Amino acid sequence: MKIEFRYHGKLSEVLGRNSEKLQVNSQNAGDLIRELILQKPQLKETTFQLAQKNKILKSEAPIEELDIDVFPPFSGG
Amino acid sequence: MFFHHFPEDEKVNRYQRHIQLAEVGAEGQAKLEAAKVLIVGAGGLGCPALQYLAAAGIGTIGIVDGDRVSLTNLQRQVLFDEKDIGLNKAERAKSKLEKFNSDIEIQSFPFHLGLENAEDILSKFDLVLDCTDNFVTRYLINDICVRINKPFVHGSLYKYEGQVSVFNYQNGPSYRCLFPNPPKAGDVPNCNEIGVLGVLPGIIGTIQATEAIKMILGLGEVLSGKLLHYDLLHHNQKILEFERNEELIAKIKESKNIELVDTDDCQLDVQISIEEITDLDKALLIDVRELDEFPRIEKANVSEIPLSQLTQMIGEIPSKGMKIFFCASGVRSNQALAVAKKENIPNCFSLLEGAEELENWIKK
Structure with a gap:
């Protein structure tokens, strides 16, 4: 399936774009994180969480949406 | 220090617009007066939060910051002026706020929050605002708050985006439930290298103060188990729900010692x-x-x-x-x-x- 990933915070800079569609096969969030890092090795050293339908996904959560938000923590203050 | 305490009718006058709200009233104002709130970090987030909390009549406000005011701070740290450059932020903030509201008590802690002092200081307050600029202190605040059952309001920024959440509130999730793994050292740019639009901490810090006041008054819905993500460029807002991770919370509570995370970021500011x-x-x-x-x-x-x-x-x-x-x-x-x-x-x-x-x- 093709999922649109929306990158937030510094991830959009690391990847040079705010969003993109990627062909992925993962059925749950944990697998999807690993698959995303395989396709985007720049994310390997970063910390982030996936969200769908405005819910942060636990690793066993099934992927049901074709839009996924990718959020890093922010440190600035 | 001479505190000018206002007589009761002047107090009513001062907080009239609060008291006029049916949901707040004189009782609510008394709750604000009885509250003790600690702000860690008197920088971009801390300055606006402090101004509104002092104006609202929070009876006891603590300010922790070991940094000194520099010229580059003035673009967003609105409590300070040019004469403050080189002086400690917690102390300058205290002296400014005392002029805004002489009826409240303000305590300054003019040093960095660290393992050696965090539990002592945090224990003295009912509620903590995390207005820091680095992951080391953010995880430290979280872990101490989990151990001593203290709610805290998190605020953080990146360039044009901000995040706010309330952690450890009425058995709600903690920061580690949202982001279990602290970023690695190489993942964090040096804080001095990141730009930020000066109004952004104004918005995010004010939302943190809003949550603190709502919690004290029992108003509306608190951002517990919810991360508010705000993007200033498009005014996009998302509220993302997340759950408490019992295993992680138990680990923090049961571990013998608290350890600093090794993300070497702005702690070294x-x-x-x-x-x-x-x-x-x-x-x-x-x-x-x-x-x-x-x-x-x-x-x-x-x-x-x-x-x-x-x-x-x-x-x-x-x-x-x-x-x-x-x-x-x-x-x-x-x-x-x-x-x-x-x-x-x-x-x-x-x-x-x-x-x-x-x-x-x-x-x-």
């Missing part, structure tokens, strides 16, 4: 310029150059500990008082700072300038 040092004679200046490097600085309060021997000689650095490492250019002094931090020696700084500039400054 303790680089200091000669001009920012208010009293050069009061600090201990530690020369970390090798003994054959020139010029040597001849001054009573200079101690010579080459970087190569620092670890062995670390016991010679007193924990009390301000310590400033210097070298030829500011590189080794930064490394010395990292060593001192690892050894948990508080109140250490790294001089931005080298020994030659220091010598010239002393001669002046």
Whole structure:
């Protein structure tokens, strides 16, 4: 399936774009994180969480949406 | 310090617009007056949060910050003015806020929050606002708050985006439930290298103050188990739900000691310029150059500990008082700072300038 990933915070800079569609096969969030890092090795050293339908996904959560938000923590203050 | 306490009818007058709200009333205002709120970090987020909390009549406000005001702060840290440059932020903020509201008590803690003092300070307050600028302190606040059952309001920024959430509130999730793994050292840009639109901390810090006031008054819905993500460029807002991770919480509660995360980020925002040092004679200046490097600085309060021997000689650095490492250019002094931090020696700084500039400054 093709999922649109929306990158937030510094991830959009690391990847040079705010969003993109990627062909992925993962059925749950944990697998999807690993698959995303395989396709985007720049994310390997970063910390982030996936969200769908405005819910942060636990690793066993099934992927049901074709839009996924990718959020890093922010440190600035 | 002379506090001008207003008579009761003047108090009613001052907070009239609060008291007029049916959901707040005189009772609500009394709750604000009884509340004790601690703000960690009097920077971009802390300044606006402090202003609104003081204006709202929060009876006891604590401010923790070991940093000094610099010119680059004034673009967003709206409590400070040009005369404050070089002075401690917690103390300057306290003195400004006392002018805004002489009827509340403000306590300043003019040093960095660390393992050695965090639990003591946080325990004295009902509610904490995390207005810091680094992951080390954010995880420290979280872990202590989980252990002592203290709710805290998190606010953080990146360029044009901000995040707010309330952690550890009425058995809600903690920061680690949202982001279990702290970013690795290489994942975090040096805080001084990131730009930020000055109004962003104004918005996010004000939302943090909003959540604090709502919690005290029992108003509306608190952002517990919810991360508010705000994007200033498009005014996009998302509220993301997340759950408490019992396993992680139990781990924090049961672990023998709290450990600092090793994300080496803005915690090291303790680089200091000669001009920012208010009293050069009061600090201990530690020369970390090798003994054959020139010029040597001849001054009573200079101690010579080459970087190569620092670890062995670390016991010679007193924990009390301000310590400033210097070298030829500011590189080794930064490394010395990292060593001192690892050894948990508080109140250490790294001089931005080298020994030659220091010598010239002393001669002046």
